Amino acid sequence: MDCSDEELLALRLCDLDLTLEGTWLEPLVEKLHAELAAKGLRVKPHCWLSNEWFSPDGVPGIAIPFYLAHPRLMQLERRQMFQVEGGTRAWAMKILRHEAGHAFDTAYRLRRKQRWVKVFGRAGRRYPTSYKAKPESRKHVLHLEWWYAQSHPVEDFAETFAVWLTPRSRWRSAYEGWDVLKKLEFVDELAAEVSEVPPPVRSRARVEPLRSLRKTLGRHYRERRQHYGVDLPDFYEMQLERIFAPGRADSRESATAFLRRVGPDLRRRVVKTTGSHPYTVDQFLNDMQARARKLKLKRTRAERDVKLEAAILLAAQVMGYVSGGGHHVAL
Numbered sequence: 001m002d003c004s005d006e007e008l009l010a011l012r013l014c015d016l017d018l019t020l021e022g023t024w025l026e027p028l029v030e031k032l033h034a035e036l037a038a039k040g041l042r043v044k045p046h047c048w049l050s051n052e053w054f055s056p057d058g059v060p061g062i063a064i065p066f067y068l069a070h071p072r073l074m075q076l077e078r079r080q081m082f083q084v085e086g087g088t089r090a091w092a093m094k095i096l097r098h099e100a101g102h103a104f105d106t107a108y109r110l111r112r113k114q115r116w117v118k119v120f121g122r123a124g125r126r127y128p129t130s131y132k133a134k135p136e137s138r139k140h141v142l143h144l145e146w147w148y149a150q151s152h153p154v155e156d157f158a159e160t161f162a163v164w165l166t167p168r169s170r171w172r173s174a175y176e177g178w179d180v181l182k183k184l185e186f187v188d189e190l191a192a193e194v195s196e197v198p199p200p201v202r203s204r205a206r207v208e209p210l211r212s213l214r215k216t217l218g219r220h221y222r223e224r225r226q227h228y229g230v231d232l233p234d235f236y237e238m239q240l241e242r243i244f245a246p247g248r249a250d251s252r253e254s255a256t257a258f259l260r261r262v263g264p265d266l267r268r269r270v271v272k273t274t275g276s277h278p279y280t281v282d283q284f285l286n287d288m289q290a291r292a293r294k295l296k297l298k299r300t301r302a303e304r305d306v307k308l309e310a311a312i313l314l315a316a317q318v319m320g321y322v323s324g325g326g327h328h329v330a331l
Helices: 005-009 025-038 070-080 089-107 114-121 153-165 180-193 217-228 235-243 255-274 277-296 303-323
Strands: 046-049 061-067 131-134 329-331
Touching: 005 070, 005 217, 025 089, 061 089, 061 217, 070 217, 089 153, 114 153, 114 180, 153 180, 235 277, 235 303, 255 277, 277 303
Parallel strands: 046 061
Antiparallel strands: 131 329
16 A cells, blocks of 8 residues: 555545455454453454444444554554554454444343343433543443543443453452442343353344445545544643644654653652542543644653643643533544
8 A cells, every 4th residue: 555645535445455354453353252252252243344433233243444454544544633543452452342342232132121221221312422521430430531431321331341351350349339330240240141142133244344435535534533623723732832842853852752751650640639540641641642743743842841841731631621520522
């Protein structure tokens, strides 16, 4: 795939000659199947390439975004969206376990059970375009970014399942004293109940496979940036530009590299200062890195000064979020 970004953006998604077979994703899918089998589950989600991560209603399978199937497309994804969702093995496995939760739900029609509704809520509730996350809540697990379990009952179940499925997660001790422990125990009970039962829903359909998607990559990325507001100016970005500064390619360390390097120390400082959960601090630290990458910022001043100012900005973001009771996260 030796071509420029402009040439790639002019291609249609269906014209990309991509498959999962032979890529770094294939052993991850096999690992997921092994984890499910180790838990005694007979669900084995089939996977295919599409335009994003999802598990369709009525189909116990998992769609994986096309860009993960080729390093050149991962590079384009980062340039267009400033991050590559699922771009590392650990991150991809977290998402696969989440989507496997949806597939498990679909395969056994679990959301129809009265007990499921009692524990997680009505699956038929209207899906929001955004949700107001509450970092202090102990009614939901912490798995994917931005307290995703709080967005909708079906996502709550999938996130809870993912934590339960993760090898060596020690969820009983990790969530001891949390209300969400009841949800994890419920998932454990459900899995035991159906462990020897063949799933009633076994569709192998592939919804929106890559070969059926006729929009160009250019249009695909324009729509995604518009949806997530990636191109919109932000006061927070103005604050970042005061700490760092746009620089030439031959200037000093990039802001993203700097934040990645000092990140563990920043996290410790802000957790100690604000009393917030490390997961909460990580959300804003990751966002800070992504925005710095988007703005192409460089560290052009003394490390000590920049590190202190970055810690203050990070703490301010965390405290503003928590004291405000969360904010709306776009889906």
